[in-house]
Amino acid sequence: MSQHDLPTVEIDGKQRYVEPAEATDVEAFRAVVRSRRSVRKFTDRPIPPDVLDDCLDLAMLAPNSSGLQMWEFYVVRSPEKKAALVKACMSQLAARTAAELIVCVSRTDRIREHAQQTLREWPMPTMNPLVRRYYQLIPWHYSPGPFDVAARVKRVVYSAVGLVRPMPRGPFSSADLDLWAAKSTALACENLVLAFRAHGFDTCMMEGFDEARVRKLLDLPDAALPIMVVGAGERAADGVFWPQLRFDRDQFVHEV
Template identity: 50%
Template sequence: MTNHIEALREIIETRRSVRRFTDEEIPREVIEECLRLAILAPNSSNLQPWEFYVVSSENERKQLAAACFQQRAAKTAAVLIAVVGRSKSWKENAQKLLNEWPGDIPPAVESYYTKTVKLLYTQGPLGILGFARKIMMTVVGLFRPVPRGPFSKQGMQTWAAKTCALAAENLMLALKAHGYDSCPMEGFDEKRVRKILGYPSDAFTVMMIGAGKGAADGIYYPRMRFDSKHHVFEV
């Protein structure tokens, strides 16, 4: 097996959040390849609760930059990509997986996507089924390990956001491998972003990513990380 650690190390160590970009455009084929790699990210039950809104037109970029509080990473980006979570797409995607399964569907797979997934993620009207499941799991959990969520709309958003964050990292590393830079942003007006991009009702913005060729003054400060002893623990 080929060892790619040196290439991976270089990409990870040189990827920085760039706050200012040049006027150079990113070729469309590069964006498409980076997005293809983004959705190869691991995700919960392969239900892929992500969407990516690629905004390159000047008018929409200006509107989004305003919604991102005129951050330079948004104002100067060649492309803005909204990484969007879907809290209710799991049911449609579960069926799509079965419809597109290559060959005969193993019984365990069919059972998982027709029964287990519904049990885990259905919240019901006003979240009543999720609440009932929370009570049931709390009681059963006194005696054995059980799933501790998601039990609410907020829990489903957290579930989707975890997956989207994995894809976003793939996307930014892929951009760096192609020689382009990026900046993930949490600073934005969610309501205005939703209006500009026209999301489905259950969609929410996990992060905005500005992408382009980093300017010479695009990195503001040195990278700082705490010593791993503060974050890594042997158990």
């Protein structure tokens, strides 16, 4: 669809983009969510390439901060690298038996690049000047500076202004940025595992891995942070080791 074919309606005397919500099936979604389990053992059945591609595409539709898409997905196909990744995952059964191993990585070194790409590829014919200015300022706002010096200055300034009006309190430091990017990447990981479940396959989200070995295996720069390794495949009959345990809802849901 070209920019000239975008659906619009007139609201308050201005043409506004409209995107009606598609019809959904809550029971089908409930079945996907409830049947998603951490599967520790998979069969030998391969995942069709078109299913894998669709799951990755659905992962990248996840919500993410400012639409900057600070993630990467490494599908490890080389037998040598896959064996090394299994070892880096402590040789756990889910890694050894998975048909596919996908390393989900967040990136904080592409903020400027992706902000500029957003400005170039904005999907509307025009861009609100405030939105344009926002994306122009993103590299400055998220830059911690050498040795996090700029981060410390911005933290003091924003905290002072925050005494009189609401202000964002980060991300400022390098650690703040790692957490910021990890949040969006984790949302994409959730999309990924639910997509596999919707296609009839299962997953295990593994955080137990040797980060240094994974970095070396994938030749990742310092600003890349491996968030998790997702093993995917067909669930073996004994692939789920015990019933799911969830604590009482009242421990977590609060009305204030």
